[in-house]
Amino acid sequence: MDVSPLGTPDRPRVAVLFGGRSSEHGVSCLTAREVIAVIDPERYDVVPVGITRSGDWVLETARWDDLQGGLPEVRGDLPAFSWDDVASFDVVLPLLHGPWGEDGTVQGLFEMAGVRYVGSGVLASSVAMDKPFTKTVFSAAGLPQLPYVTIAPGAWKTDRERVEARVHALGLPVFVKPARAGSSSGVQQVSSWDELEPAVLAAAELDPKVVVEAAARGRRELEVGVIQQPDGTAVASVVGEIVVAEDASHEFYDFDAKYLDGTSTNVVPADVPETLSERIRTYGVQAFEALGCEGLARVDFFLTDDGLVINEINTMPGFTPFSMFPGLWAASGVPYADLVDRLLQLALARPTGLR
Template sequence: MRTTIAVVFGGQSSEHGVSCLTAREVLAVIDRDRYDVVPVGITTDGRWVEETAVWDDLEPGVLPKVRDDMPPFSWDRIRDLDVVFPLLHGPWGEDGTVQGMLELSGVRYVGAGVLASAVGMDKPFTKTVFSAAGLPQLPYVTIQPWEWDAKRDRVRARVHALGLPVFVKPARAGSSSGVTPVHHWEDFDVAVETARTFDPKVIVESAANGKREVECAVIQDEHGMPIASEVGEIVVAAEADHEYYDFEAKYLDGTSTNVVPADLPESVRQRIREYALQAFDAIGCEGLARVDFFLTDSVGGGLVINEINTMPGFTPFSMFPKLWAASGVDYPELVERLIQLALQRPLGLR
């Protein structure tokens, strides 16, 4: 019998459109001679539908969307699937929720399991795990919902100890959604409220001095051993109106460039690879991840870890596949490797 693969995309997070772009590209390279492929979209209100991932009328700078008028996906089909490729970014998909559903259904899937997905999505918990693993990080403060509502002066005092500037972020979001750089304390409360429109829990991080943003990708080999890719750097055009690598620079206005390999000494690139593998192991990740770093003027010998993405952007122009292309694994082979890893992975506790 032929292997049946469901590619799941869309979802209820702010990264819905990015997930759709990723799915369109992955679906284009899956070998239809080997696999029966079932595209499954999740609408912005959480309904699962039989989506085609074909959008012919997109204007420049407009992200696709799962259509509301598609036929519903029958849940009776879930156990007939051999593997699910959950190309979901952000909460309600990348955070262990869908992974838990698949575990309960006895269905294999690509990528991190429940715990690693949840830890990787929740930035404060990620930082706690990374700290225990000895990885260098920037100072930060977590703001719980009750604390902001009842102890706001105490929150401000803790955050002021970080010094300016700081970055205020939703604790469980990606693609720079809801992120605000703060250079003056009078702007802090507004930045927190902006982040809270995405997530009631907020994280505030010290800004890196003279930072360069560098990234490394990780996949497992056929024996389950994590291997690290070449190192790349994100460069935002100097003339662009972006203070940092925000959502528009990433996906909409073409002002950012992925430079692979990064122009760094080999000793630094090797340290980044080692930290990426250490981060992958620290959260118990599986399948794939992209690990992001800052190169700074002062902290941690110039290198600090920023975050780990357990389901990174996967268009051919995204950093994750570009890093692997530079490491000798092209886009179709990368997709095939991840499918095979999922098919080989045992069900149940691992």
């Protein structure tokens, strides 16, 4: 790759990074296609950089015209991108979801290279990706949660009786999840105890650490977007709701419902009382600040028969024009292209190194 010098203050050089090794590779590619389409080429010099499923970095185009209902993929036969060239960029927009991208790994690379990037730093990204650690921070911040049990790597074999006793205390049904996967990958609902072991083993194929959560009764899935202002203050969007069609074959909001079969709908704003909306917005900002997030995040909640509980936080949420996070901000007065520009400008204004 021929590397041009750093962009000028009037036209910064931007690497849009996407793909990656996680199960959310295709979603990341789709996000990149849509984001690149709205970045003003008169204001930014944009270079698409893809990471293949095997981890190779290549110079991509992010142009997939006819997907025929599927998800795109980074091609491995494209020209290689050298890691040494990262320093030629003024800012990186890492549109990576899941492990090896959203979890602090590439953020650490950018920190070492002294390159600015959009989104949270190493610690916040890592903690937000790891559900048990996220829950620990949420608990310390006083945020309400559902009961859960963490199954440490190897504990299902070495300490199974104790683990099962703790899980059984949650009552049925429960949700079994890989601790560090996104987009509901590997998540299974367990409605009888003979389903527990297959669910744990399946989750452990994606992540040796597994989390088991009590199921929420009568739950509604509510979400809020959080971004930072130029002065660093975190602000929350309107509240949205994920609604899965009653006749859909999904017991919960899984990967297919999110991205593939059209059975879920984003309702923005959600039909909730203003007092509840304000509480969700307040909790969203509290969660963002408790983890030390930067730039952006989407915070997810359940409204259960027993009240409001926080579910998780995503430091790089889905970012197509049809995704919840951009939809929340569009309804809050920030159109898609303006939202992308705000995040780039936030990153460009952020100092490198400790902050």
